[in-house]
Amino acid sequence: MKYFILFLLFFGSTHIQAQKSIKKLLNKYNDKSVPYITPQELKALNKDVFLLDSREPKEYHTSHLKHAIHVGYDEFKIDSIQKKIPNKNSEIIVYCSVGIRSESIGDSLKKAGYKNVKNLYGGIFEWKNNDLPVYNSVEKETDSIHTFSLKWSQWLKKGIKVYE
Structure with missing residues (x-):
């Protein structure tokens, strides 16, 4: 029993530390110009949203959220989004690895007139850290x-x- 409690304390605190670390990382690089949505909030949504993956092709092909549209980062083009999502009131969730690149893409979407853009807090990493499913190519x-x-x-x- 004593070892089980030590196990819980160690691994429970590791997850809490990871969350605090992600918070510090996002606070360092992001200005919260695109509001966050947590993995739990996204999972609980009972409506259709557009999921945009703002990582590079090799990252997307390794794994992505179900039904995500790859938009990339280095080669991102707002014109391609306007063709895929013509309604500027559509709900859009952008994500990347941890939420830094996706904030930049979210800013571009907002500048193009999209009104309901959110950034997945902690990106696909936090999604997977919460035992939520990802899919390959x-x-x-x-x-x-x-x-x-x-x-x-x-x-x-x-x-x-x-990472290769």
């Missing part, structure tokens, strides 16, 4: 997450880290 559930680099992989606490 053939739409099969996977545990692999492209972490962009070894440095950024520290924020992913669950799943298989891929």
Whole structure:
């Protein structure tokens, strides 16, 4: 029993520390110009939303949220979004690895007149850290997450880290 309690204390505090660390990271790089939606809030939504993945193709092909549209970051073009989502009142959730690149893409969407844009708090990493499913390029559930680099992989606490 004593070891079980120690196990819970260690792994429970690790998850809490990860959340605090992600909070510090996002506070450092983001200005909250695009409001956050948590993984739990997104999972609980009972309506259709557009999910936009603002990572690079190799990241998206490794894993993404179900029904996400790849829009990229380096090659992002607002024109392609306006064709896919002509209604500027559509609810849009943008995500990346942790929520930094997606804030930039969300800002671009807002400047183009989209009114209901949110940024997934902690990105796909926090989604997976909360045991929520991700899908590979053939739409099969996977545990692999492209972490962009070894440095950024520290924020992913669950799943298989891929960074090549």
